[in-house]
Amino acid sequence: MRDIPVGNGSLLVTFDDKYQIRDVYFPHVGQENHTEGFPFRFGVWADGEFSWIFSDDWTRKLCYVSETLVTDVKLTNESLGIEVVCNDTVASHENIFLRRVRVSNLRDTRRETRVFLHHDFRIYENKFGDTAFYDPESLALVHYKKHRYFLINTAPHFDVFSTGRKAFRDQEGTWRDAEDGELKGGAITEGSVDSTIGIYLNLEPQETKEFFYWICAGFSHDEIVRLNNHVHEQTPEKFLNYTENYWRVWVNKNEQDFVNLSPEVINLFKRSLLIIRTQIDNDGAILAANDSDVTERATDHYSYLWTRDGAFVVNALDLAGYPFLTRNFFNLCAKIIHDDGYFLQKYNSDGTVASGWHAAWDVWAKKRLVPIQEDETALVIWALWEHYDRFREIEFVRQFYRSLIVKAAEFMCAFRDENLKLPLPSWNLWENQRGIHTFTCATVVGGLRAAANFARLFAEHERAEKYETVADEIVAAMREYLYSQELGRFLRGLQFYGDANFEIDATIDASLFGVFYFGAFSAGDELVKNTMQAVEEKLLIKTEIGGVARFEADDYMQITKDAGGNAWFICTLWLADFYIAQAQTEEDLQKAVEILEWTTMRALPSGVLAEQVNPLTGEAISVSPLTWS
Structure with a gap:
């Protein structure tokens, strides 16, 4: 730590x-x-x-x-x-x-x-x-x-x-x-x-x-x-x-309207901005965590750029009014994107490809694999549109239109199952499963719609229509294959055995928040509300420590089976995102405020947020600080 x-x-x-x-x-x-x-x-x-x-x-x-x-x-x-x-x-x-x-x-x-x-x-x-x-x-x-x-x-x-x-x-x-x-x-x-x-x-x-x-x-x-x-x-x-x-x-460079938030939450907001700054390289890489203790239980560390984590971080920084920090991230992404239009698992701070474990060859099926987590590609394009939409820097985004935006969007359009109309299998955001995942599909929808917005911006209307059509097809396929009428909620995904045979993965996963967060479905949609209700019911930690686990039966750094997992800051705050997204009144925001207060209680005295929280003691677990947290 x-x-x-x-x-x-x-x-x-x-x-x-x-x-x-x-x-x-x-x-x-x-x-x-x-x-x-x-x-x-x-x-x-x-x-x-x-x-x-x-x-x-x-x-x-x-x-x-x-x-x-x-x-x-x-x-x-x-x-x-x-x-x-x-x-x-x-x-x-x-x-x-x-x-x-x-x-x-x-x-x-x-x-x-x-x-x-x-x-x-x-x-x-x-x-x-x-x-x-x-x-x-x-x-x-x-x-x-x-x-x-x-x-x-x-x-x-x-x-x-x-x-x-x-x-x-x-x-x-x-x-x-x-x-x-x-x-x-x-x-x-x-x-x-x-x-x-x-x-x-x-x-x-x-x-x-x-x-x-x-x-x-x-x-x-x-x-x-x-x-x-x-x-x-x-x-x-x-x-x-x-x-x-x-x-x-x-x-304090920007005037922020904190409304009725407590001094503790306001202080943690500012502290988080400062700590995030320490984890960002001046050449644009946003490091997941810089804590070499992790090498004691593994043979590697977290001192890498995952573009998914980076996209979440730059979006938060843009919301907070720090676009001068986020521009370097997009500059770096334009340099490191693969010629075929995707990002690999992770990168070193200098932009070179980092160590990885995503195979490019299926030893059983004897076929080539694309060694990626597709959400990492989609989220960069999504975050870039969010950046443009806030700051309207057309000269800044113009330089990325062909080299980054179109390249990634064309890959996302092509990287699909012809029958299901869903993105092809890739690794999930937790890096522990390869398949078609609801979260990844939702990010691809967000990425393609962002690319369509850019295409319209640069007067390529046919291209925009193409990207919108593919995004709509994925949403329809998510409704057909990734939503369970029987369970009344979204599935985590589909696990494939062979080229065409698959089984549903009904595990409740905190990342299912993505179905509304990137715009595939609205937060008020019953499909979304039922799903988030299941997340709340099944993943809330069953001790007085509180918080939300990653997914059911998560055994990564498990402290006890009885608690239902360890609390993750990001997963807990995703639930707050849902409360905020569906709020109609100030009173509706109270649950989100309670999660923000919980976060201040579980931070270290310095304001540092770790990856996880011990469900029995409330102590920090795993790497610290985790930039994503």
Whole structure:
């Protein structure tokens, strides 16, 4: 789990729940992780006693300064008689991580205190061939490999430092050397290396002293030295204050009518905007999550662009009035779309194709498969029309008409079952089934109608009619094949065995909200209301924690079978979308408001939203923050 991320779109720093730096991504959000998830340790020595802040004798409060991407962290160790308050940020326009550290003596005696900060870089995501050295010109520590450089410094200047070997034979690292309150030096080390610095603070009774600490990231030694000089010239305090002010202005740039929403909901809205910004690369990729802990239970992570997730996020940002962020996403999509008109499963931040498990060959039927989740293609076109419809940027969308919109729409028209008139089987949004899924069909309807709108915009009326006709045929086929008269609701989908044989999948799935959300059916249609009633009845968590599960019998990270699953923030909020869509009066909105209040209760104290919620304890489960949440 990760908390209180700070970033600027090219440098992202994340923390675990113990306030240890765990991920340092540069030069793209989500790519490359120069720590591989290994912690940067933070320790305090006072009068001969030493403690790392991850130990149980510390209490921790991890939050943000209101309306900013500056952290507000309080660490207290009663047995040590020390309190530490930290403010972390990444400069809004420079690749500099900056921290203010205030250390307080809680006792009525004079104290000799030392703070130790450790760095476990694994540059380019491996520990081999790194170098750490003390640079006497910049009076700083430097870690580097090839074209990645990191400079570490403090003000006032650190008192001691050490570079050394780590994770090699019996050498654990320089952090172990710090535990006696001393560092033995070591001006340069190559290979598998780490470094530690020490700052000495003599504290009078009840006195507080502060220092600033920063890490500059760059592509060359000259660049990080320039950034280091810039911090000294501007002073780190001014840097911190400027960044705090920048984000406060950024998050309040639009006047929002919050009507009667509570301060807690309003604060979470603003916090979500800020956290989403940390997960968006400056070149347009919107990362699903940047939490390397997931690699402990899998051999991969979530630091990828799924265009489906991205489409949901850009639509939310457009609604909130942040189109300057979403344009880069569409620019990137136009570059990475396949020549045949679809998007693959996921992509790296730089637009290259990421790891995947969607096969392109059916080993049993001996035939080619298109390795996609078709909703990822449809939703990009849907989101692009929503963007245009709000901002009317015809010159912006014009560049995408042939290369993205028509290309994707023609694929969606062709990728259909000739008999059923439904989209051909592809992977579902949860990536656990291949078939014809109601959610996917609904997104294709939304995508084709969006493409038809664009075709009319550019005076291609025959093309518009073609796309509308195909969308209407899919809606009719959904009514015929994907709605069960017997059950009185939509099915999750159809599972195929062979080319023509299929069975219905009647599982109740939260993603069925898509039948109204993308315009295939109206929220007031009885088919939709019956379906959403079934979602409400079957997927609400059966504990006092509340929330909505993904689907019936979901065993992914299951805590207990008795609860009916784990609550997912996105699934719970989809139910709120339904309440809003069918509301006729302000009173009708109350159920949606209650879900928003539930969300504020289940967020971390910082406002971070994880993927899931433990149905017994309410604790965050799985990756955090999940950008989609």
